[in-house]
Amino acid sequence: MTPRRLSDQERLAWLRLARTETVGPVAFDHLLQRFGSAERALVALPDLARRAGRDSPLRPPPQAEVLQELDCGQRRGARLICACEPDFPPRLAALDPPPPPVLWALGRAELLPQPSLAIVGARIASAGGQRFARQLAAELGRHGYVVVSGLARGVDGAAHEGALATGTVAVLGGGVSDIYPPEHADLHARIAGEGGCIVSESAPDRRAQAKDFPRRNRIISGLSLGVVVVEAELKSGSLITARLAAEQGRDVFAVPGSPLDPRAKGPNDLIRQGAILCEGVEDVLRSLSGQAHLRERERPYAAEDEGADIDHDALREDIARLLSPTPVSRDELVRATHAPTSAVMAALVELALAERAELLPGGMVAGV
Amino acid sequence: MTPRRLSDQERLAWLRLARTETVGPVAFDHLLQRFGSAERALVALPDLARRAGRDSPLRPPPQAEVLQELDCGQRRGARLICACEPDFPPRLAALDPPPPPVLWALGRAELLPQPSLAIVGARIASAGGQRFARQLAAELGRHGYVVVSGLARGVDGAAHEGALATGTVAVLGGGVSDIYPPEHADLHARIAGEGGCIVSESAPDRRAQAKDFPRRNRIISGLSLGVVVVEAELKSGSLITARLAAEQGRDVFAVPGSPLDPRAKGPNDLIRQGAILCEGVEDVLRSLSGQAHLRERERPYAAEDEGADIDHDALREDIARLLSPTPVSRDELVRATHAPTSAVMAALVELALAERAELLPGGMVAGV
Numbered sequence: 001m002t003p004r005r006l007s008d009q010e011r012l013a014w015l016r017l018a019r020t021e022t023v024g025p026v027a028f029d030h031l032l033q034r035f036g037s038a039e040r041a042l043v044a045l046p047d048l049a050r051r052a053g054r055d056s057p058l059r060p061p062p063q064a065e066v067l068q069e070l071d072c073g074q075r076r077g078a079r080l081i082c083a084c085e086p087d088f089p090p091r092l093a094a095l096d097p098p099p100p101p102v103l104w105a106l107g108r109a110e111l112l113p114q115p116s117l118a119i120v121g122a123r124i125a126s127a128g129g130q131r132f133a134r135q136l137a138a139e140l141g142r143h144g145y146v147v148v149s150g151l152a153r154g155v156d157g158a159a160h161e162g163a164l165a166t167g168t169v170a171v172l173g174g175g176v177s178d179i180y181p182p183e184h185a186d187l188h189a190r191i192a193g194e195g196g197c198i199v200s201e202s203a204p205d206r207r208a209q210a211k212d213f214p215r216r217n218r219i220i221s222g223l224s225l226g227v228v229v230v231e232a233e234l235k236s237g238s239l240i241t242a243r244l245a246a247e248q249g250r251d252v253f254a255v256p257g258s259p260l261d262p263r264a265k266g267p268n269d270l271i272r273q274g275a276i277l278c279e280g281v282e283d284v285l286r287s288l289s290g291q292a293h294l295r296e297r298e299r300p301y302a303a304e305d306e307g308a309d310i311d312h313d314a315l316r317e318d319i320a321r322l323l324s325p326t327p328v329s330r331d332e333l334v335r336a337t338h339a340p341t342s343a344v345m346a347a348l349v350e351l352a353l354a355e356r357a358e359l360l361p362g363g364m365v366a367g368v
Numbered sequence: 369m370t371p372r373r374l375s376d377q378e379r380l381a382w383l384r385l386a387r388t389e390t391v392g393p394v395a396f397d398h399l400l401q402r403f404g405s406a407e408r409a410l411v412a413l414p415d416l417a418r419r420a421g422r423d424s425p426l427r428p429p430p431q432a433e434v435l436q437e438l439d440c441g442q443r444r445g446a447r448l449i450c451a452c453e454p455d456f457p458p459r460l461a462a463l464d465p466p467p468p469p470v471l472w473a474l475g476r477a478e479l480l481p482q483p484s485l486a487i488v489g490a491r492i493a494s495a496g497g498q499r500f501a502r503q504l505a506a507e508l509g510r511h512g513y514v515v516v517s518g519l520a521r522g523v524d525g526a527a528h529e530g531a532l533a534t535g536t537v538a539v540l541g542g543g544v545s546d547i548y549p550p551e552h553a554d555l556h557a558r559i560a561g562e563g564g565c566i567v568s569e570s571a572p573d574r575r576a577q578a579k580d581f582p583r584r585n586r587i588i589s590g591l592s593l594g595v596v597v598v599e600a601e602l603k604s605g606s607l608i609t610a611r612l613a614a615e616q617g618r619d620v621f622a623v624p625g626s627p628l629d630p631r632a633k634g635p636n637d638l639i640r641q642g643a644i645l646c647e648g649v650e651d652v653l654r655s656l657s658g659q660a661h662l663r664e665r666e667r668p669y670a671a672e673d674e675g676a677d678i679d680h681d682a683l684r685e686d687i688a689r690l691l692s693p694t695p696v697s698r699d700e701l702v703r704a705t706h707a708p709t710s711a712v713m714a715a716l717v718e719l720a721l722a723e724r725a726e727l728l729p730g731g732m733v734a735g736v
Binding site for chain 2: 131258268279
């Protein structure tokens with residue numbers, strides 16, 4: 001459907017649904033499609049979870065709590081952007097699995113839909129690596145690209161600094177007002193001011209937790225046409241961002257380094273796996289010029305007809321029996337049950353709400 | 369034909385033909401095929417060149433001069449190995465365009481046919497680059513590979529040093545007794561002694577000239593299953609060796625480096641073009657294990673039947689008219705003249721002997 005701005009009441013419901021436990025982006029997307037609006041999904045939710053076998057009642061957060069989040073964001077000067085709204089960044093909206101339902105933005109939110117590239121890398125980066133990140137960011141800025149990163153120490157900070165003059169987006173694991181690391185307080189303020197935009201899917205005052213960072217990384221790559229990895233040890237967060245970028249169909253660039261430097265292991269390994277070798281801005285521009293800019297995906301946030309002759313409760317329990325801790329794909333379940341995809345998806349979301357199933361990335365599902 | 373050891377008289381003729389001006393490897397190979405032996409080719413040569421329009425008489429070097437080269441090599445303790453002989457390295461023999469007709473070998477010539485890898489790189493190499501080359505050479509040696517390089521300063525020297533204990537082959541542009549650079553006199557002596565083998569297609573006492581190095585590089589790659597480029601600036605000899613290796617169907621490995629180091633430009637660029645990223649011996653072994661060892665090519669060093677109904681003089685002049693300073697492929701000339709490939713090749717070699725054509729790498733020909 002066409003992007004539209006939500007009324008205050010719709011926005012409140014949208015945020016309540018987004019903040020309901022066990023409702024991740026996949027379930028959120030499905031519930032909106034199934035019930036046509038967040039408000040109707042909220043009404044249906046407790047019963048849906050109970051019928052699917054949930055032990056404790058599933059309760060969306062009280063309206064007051066969500067009003068408080070909205071109020072807090074407003075006081076901080078941040079804006080809530082819902083995934084159906086016209087200023088939600090289109091590359092992020094196009095993600096599959098679906099994007100986070102909401103984003104808080106502090107600063108120049110108009111940068112978010114612009115063509116952008118992420119630069120990520122080691123927190124304990126070499127002086128050379130930081131210089132490279134700063135220069136590359138400045139040159140990408142000069143060529144009209146917004147530079148996205150994660151405001152971490154090392155490469156991230158250098159990339160933001162290099163692009164302060166042209167526009168940079170910092171994606172945080174915690175809320176947009178959660179300043180971390182402390183020595184980046186000034187950088188945070190400059191980005192939130194004229195330099196760019198601070199973005200997070202968490203509530204504005206929320207302190208970052210370890211589990212927030214993979215979600216943060218998914219936004220970094222999801223906002224960007226490509227991700228440049230400057231220095232990264234094996235098994236680092238930067239490599240996760242690179243993997244997410246590849247899964248999202250975005251370009252992955254890696255800056256090579258000497259085998260004698262452990263921080264080159266990550267980028268060198270990415271190159272071995274097919275990432276584009278990046279020695280400077282030309283390598284990025286060359287690749288992007290060959291790539292049509294991604295189009296906004298039309299996402300059908302509207303109720304769908306469902307096969308009226310399906311016994312949904314029976315199907316749900318059939319599927320529950322098929323699940324085990326070993327993940328299976330949704331498609332496999334569709335084949336096994338001979339049910340329509342939409343009905344299988346409905347059953348899986350119900351089981352997830354009941355904490356009997358876990359919806360995993362890449363269309364996979366595991367029993368709990 | 370089956371490899372065979374030449375008699376002293378045949379060997380003398382072979383070397384005389386190889387040392388005749390304008391007789392490069394392509395012409396040598398063709399003349400042997402056409403006349404069945406070097407001796408018969410030598411007899412036919414002057415008339416062939418004259419009839420093809422050569423101004424000054426084409427004279428093979430006097431027998432005394434070639435005997436002197438043989439004598440000098442013997443005094444130096446070197447061995448002459450002709451391309452048809454059983455101990456001519458099979459990977460080199462398999463080259464197309466053909467290998468150099470002769471090799472001088474000083475030291476353990478039995479290393480030449482063994483599985484080997486070349487390590488080449490910058491003369492003014494970084495300490496890290498030299499350490500990497502030395503370690504990689506030592507590890508390749510431990511895995512049973514002979515290490516081939518060019519005895520130059522920097523990476524070459526380090527590679528030889530690393531493989532002295534297991535066996536290393538140094539290919540020189542000048543003769544096997546031409547010690548260059550002077551500070552490698554000791555390394556030269558150790559390789560010629562127990563450490564390995566010094567190899568050259570030049571006469572043993574010949575001083576290296578600039579034009580010898582591309583020929584030297586072709587032997588380095590031709591002896592090897594693959595070439596590892598450690599550090600190299602753009603437009604360096606190491607990149608020529610890498611290109612020759614690729615043309616010869618050998619693996620090209622490149623050791624990545626920081627974009628801030630100009631010596632990484634060469635290897636990084638090779639990786640961008642498809643070379644295998646090499647961070648250590650595992651990357652080399654992984655690639656080689658997937659590659660069947662090259663088989664010795666059966667090379668038909670025997671006279672061929674030629675189309676008896678062809679007017680060779682007319683064909684040669686037709687071809688001469690088709691040539692210009694812009695290189696064309698032999699195949700194109702075959703198509704243009706509707707003549708058999710062997711006849712076109714014969715005409716081209718005659719024109720080359722007459723210095724009216726130049727036989728270029730990759731089956732190309734230019735008019736002179």
